[in-house]
Amino acid sequence: MPSKIDYIQELTFFKSLDKEQISALSEISNITTHAKNSILYYENDMSNKIFFLASGTLKIYKIDKFGNEIFLYNIYANSLISELTTLDTNAIHCFSNAEFLEESAILEVSFLDFKNLFLSKNILIYEFINEMLLKNHQLQCVVNRELVFDATAKVAYMLSDDLTIFNKLKRQEVSFMLHIQPETLSRVLKRLRRSDIIDIQNSDVVILDKDALQAIYKGE
Numbered sequence: 001m002p003s004k005i006d007y008i009q010e011l012t013f014f015k016s017l018d019k020e021q022i023s024a025l026s027e028i029s030n031i032t033t034h035a036k037n038s039i040l041y042y043e044n045d046m047s048n049k050i051f052f053l054a055s056g057t058l059k060i061y062k063i064d065k066f067g068n069e070i071f072l073y074n075i076y077a078n079s080l081i082s083e084l085t086t087l088d089t090n091a092i093h094c095f096s097n098a099e100f101l102e103e104s105a106i107l108e109v110s111f112l113d114f115k116n117l118f119l120s121k122n123i124l125i126y127e128f129i130n131e132m133l134l135k136n137h138q139l140q141c142v143v144n145r146e147l148v149f150d151a152t153a154k155v156a157y158m159l160s161d162d163l164t165i166f167n168k169l170k171r172q173e174v175s176f177m178l179h180i181q182p183e184t185l186s187r188v189l190k191r192l193r194r195s196d197i198i199d200i201q202n203s204d205v206v207i208l209d210k211d212a213l214q215a216i217y218k219g220e
Contacts, residue, residue: 004031007054007107012078013127021123028113032106040081040098040106047092049108051081056104057165062096071177072096073138074165080131081106087115101165146179149217154178155188156216159198159205167204 004026008014014025031054034040041047043062058075075081075098083095090112118124141161145154158166158178166174175185189205192198197213199206207213 004029004107007031007105010078011052011054011107013052013080013124013131016124016127021118024117025109025114028110028117030108032108034100034104034106036100036102038100040100041094043094043097045094047082047094048090048111049082050084050092050111050114052107052109053077053079053081054105054107057101058104059099059101060096061099069176070179072142074101074162077104080135083135084132087119090115101168144217151178151180151184152188152191153217154180155185156192156213159192159207160210160213160217163205163207 002010005022008022008025008029014022017025034056040051040058053075055077057077058081060072060075062070062072064070081098082092084092092111119128141157145157149157155178158174169177171185172182175182178185189198189200192213193200195212197207197209199208
């Protein structure tokens with residue numbers, strides 16, 4: 001099993017750190033493992049740690065007032081998980097729910113110590129800002145998917161951006177995530193196949209023309 005140092009060194013976020021800095025980070029960190037379908041946190045939870053996904057896949061979602069799950073996006077290994085909005089407090093507010101889609105490993109870092117040892121000394125600032133920009137982009141994609149895209153664009157976007165997850169899930173689960181009917185998903189896939197944009201081999205989707213697939217949701 002990889003050591004804590006091994007996990008830290010595998011995360012791109014920390015690639016600029018030297019051995020002494022990695023050792024200091026290790027002192028304020030823990031590695032935790034989580035089973036498939038377990039929950040990392042719920043909406044409105046508070047945490048004093050920053051979470052990084054060292055391995056596995058995490059689903060981010062919210063629950064509406066009727067108890068329905070609203071899928072937002074997936075987080076993959078080698079990514080920052082935590083949704084940070086300010087550095088002025090030592091507590092991180094969770095704005096959504098996070099569920100593991102497979103067995104996963106998390107690097108937990110003390111937020112207060114991380115700020116004191118790194119951010120306050122202008123270490124990892126670039127990496128931190130870049131992760132925040134990626135989070136913003138993810139939310140922009142959610143807005144497009146939910147408010148702008150029609151069913152065909154939703155399917156095309158997921159195939160282009162999340163093909164591995166699309167093929168792992170049952171078609172009914174995919175349609176639930178995209179908020180479309182299973183029959184609609186089936187029709188869209190058939191239409192894309194007839195247009196030679198995708199093929200379906202052993203129940204898995206294979207992309208034949210990625211440019212044409214992306215043009216569907218980019219409006220080209």
